[in-house]
Amino acid sequence: xxxxxxxxxxxxxxxxxxxxxxxxxxxxxxxxxxxxxxxxxxxxxxxxxxxxxxxxxxxxxxxxxxxxxxxxxxxxxxxxxxxxxxxxxxxxxxxxxxxxxxxxxxxxxxxxxxxxxxxxxxxxxxxxxxxxxxxxxxxxxxxxxxxxxxxxxxxxxxxxxxxxxxxxxxxxxxxxxxxxxxxxxxxxxxxxxxxxxxxxxxxxxxxxxxxxxxxxxxxxxxxxxxxxxxxxxxxxxxxxxxxxxxxxxxxxxxxxxxxxxxxxxxxxxxxxxxxxxxxxxxxxxxxxxxxxxxxxxxxxxxxxxxxxxxxxxxxxxxxx
Numbered sequence: 001x002x003x004x005x006x007x008x009x010x011x012x013x014x015x016x017x018x019x020x021x022x023x024x025x026x027x028x029x030x031x032x033x034x035x036x037x038x039x040x041x042x043x044x045x046x047x048x049x050x051x052x053x054x055x056x057x058x059x060x061x062x063x064x065x066x067x068x069x070x071x072x073x074x075x076x077x078x079x080x081x082x083x084x085x086x087x088x089x090x091x092x093x094x095x096x097x098x099x100x101x102x103x104x105x106x107x108x109x110x111x112x113x114x115x116x117x118x119x120x121x122x123x124x125x126x127x128x129x130x131x132x133x134x135x136x137x138x139x140x141x142x143x144x145x146x147x148x149x150x151x152x153x154x155x156x157x158x159x160x161x162x163x164x165x166x167x168x169x170x171x172x173x174x175x176x177x178x179x180x181x182x183x184x185x186x187x188x189x190x191x192x193x194x195x196x197x198x199x200x201x202x203x204x205x206x207x208x209x210x211x212x213x214x215x216x217x218x219x220x221x222x223x224x225x226x227x228x229x230x231x232x233x234x235x236x237x238x239x240x241x242x243x244x245x246x247x248x249x250x251x252x253x254x255x256x257x258x259x260x261x262x263x264x265x266x267x268x269x270x271x272x273x274x275x276x277x278x279x280x281x282x283x284x285x286x287x288x289x290x291x292x293x294x295x296x297x298x299x300x301x302x303x304x305x306x307x308x309x310x311x312x313x314x315x316x317x318x319x320x
Contacts, residue, residue, distance in 0.1 A: 023196045023260045024268035027203065030096035035252050036274045037092055039211075042105065043250035043276035046213055049084045049111075051244030051280035052306040054151055054178040054217045056082060057115030057131055059300045059315040061236040061292045062168045062227035064159040065121035071319040076117040080302070080313025081110045101190030102209055102254070115315070129155040133178060149180025149215075157225070170225040177218040177246075185210045188256045201263065205270065207256015217246035217280050223288070232295060238288035242306070244280040251275050281306075296320075 059078055065071055087107050090099050112135065119129040133151035140146070153176035161169035188207040193200050220243045227236030254272040290302035298317045303310065 022265045022268075023194070023199075023201055023263050024258055024265050024270075026196045027096050027194055027205075027258055027260070028268075028270045028272075031205075031254070031270060032272050032274065034094040034097040035254060035272045036276070037094065038089070038097070038099070039250045039252045039274045039276040041089065041092060042086060042211070043213070043248060043278050045086045046084065046215070046250070047248045047278040047280055049082065049309050050178075050215045050217050050248050051219050051242060051246075052284065052286075052304075052309055052311075053082050053084075053111060053113070054219045054244070054280075055153070055174065055176045055221055055242055055286065056080060056113050056304060056311050057117065057133055057313065057315075058129065058153070058155060058174065059115075059117065059290065059302045059313060060119060060129070060317070061229075061234045061290065061300070062159075062170045062225040062238075063229060063234070064125055064157055064168075064170055065119050065127040065319075066124060067121035068124065070121075072121050074117070074119040074317050074319045076115075076315050076317035078115045078117070078300075078313055078315025078317075079112065080115070080311055081112045082309050082311040084109045084111050084309060096194060098190040098192060102186065102188050102205075105184065105211070113311075113313070115313070117315070117317070125159040127157050129153075129157070129174075131155070131176070135180070144185030145183070147180070147182040149178055151176060151178030151180075153177070167226050167228045170227075172223050172225060172240075174221045174223070175219070176221070179216045181212065181214050183210060183212040188254060194260065202261040204259045205256055207254065207270070209252065209254040212251045212253075214249045214251075215246065215280075217244060217248070219244045219280075221286060223286065225288075232293060234292035236288075236290050236292065238286070240286045242284050242286050244282060244284070246280055247277060248280060249275065249277045284308075 116132045131153040137148040155174035157172035191204040194203040223238045223240030225238040259267045284306045292300040
């Protein structure tokens with residue numbers, strides 16, 4: 001009786017599992033490892049950028065607003081883009097997935113940031129700023145692209161030097177945070193040769209792939225700003241640092257049909273789902289160069305970098 005029970009348990013155990021590996025199961029296992037490698041790499045590149053991206057949009061020169069003597073307030077509206085670098089994706093060593101026929105992400109991805117800013121003078125030499133970054137849901141189904149985010153920030157600046165024959169020098173601190181999501185859908189349409197334990201097979205893998213990025217980032221920064229008001233023209237620059245925190249998460253989901261020539265178990269469904277999580281760069285520099293034009297109504301062109309990304313923006317601001 002005991003022998004029968006043991007035999008029945010063994011039969012049930014083995015009947016719920018494949019009795020042998022197939023080329024399709026080997027391909028699926030190798031593809032899952034490839035997906036994890038791709039997701040980790042892309043997520044790591046975004047982790048280098050998203051802390052910096054959270055801080056973008058402070059487009060004011062070094063001059064500080066003054067509640068008593070004026071200008072008292074400023075309101076601004078701008079737009080810009082951060083060039084996120086995702087280099088060498090095609091150089092990854094993969095076992096089953098052909099990147100050119102599966103995951104399609106450009107080596108440089110422009111990330112736009114609309115921005116609204118406001119500043120108010122508090123007392124002699126001190127002002128307070130408020131910033132909002134908002135991208136409503138943008139859905140481009142023909143390109144498989146969707147994105148949205150919301151961010152906000154505060155900054156406090158103090159003027160330490162100013163005069164007719166010397167530049168304006170200001171120190172400032174800022175706090176920024178942002179939450180957002182980006183997704184990119186691509187078709188899977190690969191064919192080629194798959195080597196399974198030294199045996200080559202002709203394979204075709206068709207279906208759909210979806211990459212999703214979610215970020216929740218915060219950043220504290222400090223800057224030394226220098227500029228000179230030349231009347232209609234105000235050149236300025238800044239150097240500082242950002243201390244970032246939060247999380248960047250990537251999710252890659254692939255589903256499709258695999259056909260391997262000569263295999264008795266083809267066609268077979270393949271479903272892949274991997275997740276990668278990383279923090280943003282903990283500590284990074286911040287460099288700013290800009291030109292501001294106008295009196296009363298101002299137009300600024302600004303370039304910013306953290307040493308990895310380069311971002312450019314433009315804004316119109318009114319002072320009163």
